[in-house]
Amino acid sequence: MSYTDLVNKEKAIKLLLSRGVTIRDIADITLTIQKQYYENLTIEYCEENVIKVLEKTEVQNVIFTGIALDILCEKGLLPEPLNELVASDYPLYGVDEILALGIVNVYGSIGLTNFGYVDKEKVGIINKVDKIGKRTDKCMTFLDDIIGAIAASSASRIAHNRIKE
Amino acid sequence: MSYTDLVNKEKAIKLLLSRGVTIRDIADITLTIQKQYYENLTIEYCEENVIKVLEKTEVQNVIFTGIALDILCEKGLLPEPLNELVASDYPLYGVDEILALGIVNVYGSIGLTNFGYVDKEKVGIINKVDKIGKRTDKCMTFLDDIIGAIAASSASRIAHNRIKE
Amino acid sequence: MSYTDLVNKEKAIKLLLSRGVTIRDIADITLTIQKQYYENLTIEYCEENVIKVLEKTEVQNVIFTGIALDILCEKGLLPEPLNELVASDYPLYGVDEILALGIVNVYGSIGLTNFGYVDKEKVGIINKVDKIGKRTDKCMTFLDDIIGAIAASSASRIAHNRIKE
């Protein structure tokens, strides 16, 4: 891993934390969707894999961009009609899913199914984030998809490592 | 719609039918995932939207390609190691999801979540197809993802039309 | 087309214009890449197809989002390290290509090749936009990919209509 990736990994982790999301929260989602396939899968191993996903340049850049859009939206700094589209998490907006796909694809298309599932079922922290987005002035339009994409990518990473052992 | 698309739509419908899947089966999945959002959504309206999705060139070509691979696999006509990868529905194969993405993307990335959900939860006919693939000599590796992708695309199409009315 | 799509099409056209890009500029790129295949292809027909592409919700939302990021970057309003990544058009940033893919995919994957080509060769207005981005305080990181994606999608649209006639 390069120095830039190392520095940006720390920045990405801090940024997620500032929005109320820990590595453990994301690892919990990964554990939920993978524990049925791998006996003895631990939360610690899931955390390790979440951290490995966060070392990827593509993942870091999507996190920086998506969360910046959420924060700028809260401050009303996005030009219209964009601010309203993002603030209302408009169902046809779609750019949040496009960005999430940019994360999932790095670990191959096998992550698509898990991403869709955790996003739709609002597994773990995604449910909490979703409610904050709907009930408060906070904007979580990009964050919930980003969390789902990281958790699904971590699950793909575990599948790649486990199946081939 | 062009004459070629019209002819190929009929061929795609017949091909799905020859693998045990009707328009109604796919529309049932669409209804299941969309009825919570649209009161009075009918199975007939879902069927109309499934048919519209099947008129798209991209969708037809993925259906022709994916089902051909399933059938050739059943006959043992794919060169190894491909025949074994497809026959076993190997979790890291991934090309079935790549093809499904080729369908879903035509209706924008908002279909990704529904695709992942119905695929993971094996909604409706997907469950039946999955069991046939696992318990008989039939190969359904591409078919289940194709069904999920068409159902999710139909749901996206309905969302596009309904929200803007 | 819905009322929202109609209104947002006009907003997207105005936004592109405010960044120095006309429908004609984009149509010129489409004409350049397609004229070798279709005799008698006119700039007017290319313009019609560019406008049709701009009627799509997915395309409009990518335009609103990408150009907002360019403008916010110029004002230094993006949080670091994002502002620096976007301002420098950092080669590994990648989110600009992810967004462009969200446009291209709507017209099927046949647009991928044209998108890559016009982006790399900096055909027409893309070259001008690229130079403004590099030589002035203006940020054009997302705009050049958006233009390339719209031009490539228009080319795909023409191919779909012409081949099947």
Add this chain to the structure above:
Amino acid sequence: MSYTDLVNKEKAIKLLLSRGVTIRDIADITLTIQKQYYENLTIEYCEENVIKVLEKTEVQNVIFTGIALDILCEKGLLPEPLNELVASDYPLYGVDEILALGIVNVYGSIGLTNFGYVDKEKVGIINKVDKIGKRTDKCMTFLDDIIGAIAASSASRIAHNRIKE
């Protein structure tokens, strides 16, 4: 790298060779598109990166699937209308580009531009493969996109390693 990936890498290399394509041929394309950015870039370093790309499960599976479709098409073993679509390299077929995208995405979306460029310009071996597909009974519909995708991914891999040094 797992034992399966190692074995399948060798199988993928042999399969490409049986279709007339060497590691060196692909590395030549990578060198052509990257030498302007990196002084002292050697063909040997490009070859190393092509081999690294071929170690990825996703890449191997796309190669196995795409080349199998080319070969089955030559033998007339694909059911119609698929055999005709693939044999004629029908411009709206699109599944060849979808599969290529499955390769390119693994190294992030920065590879999209290079993929489109080498595919359109038919750089190096792609031109030769394209002519064989058009002038002989051989089918090269998937192979040319696969070569372009591997070369573009190798270029992305080099960019990731070089920029961060």
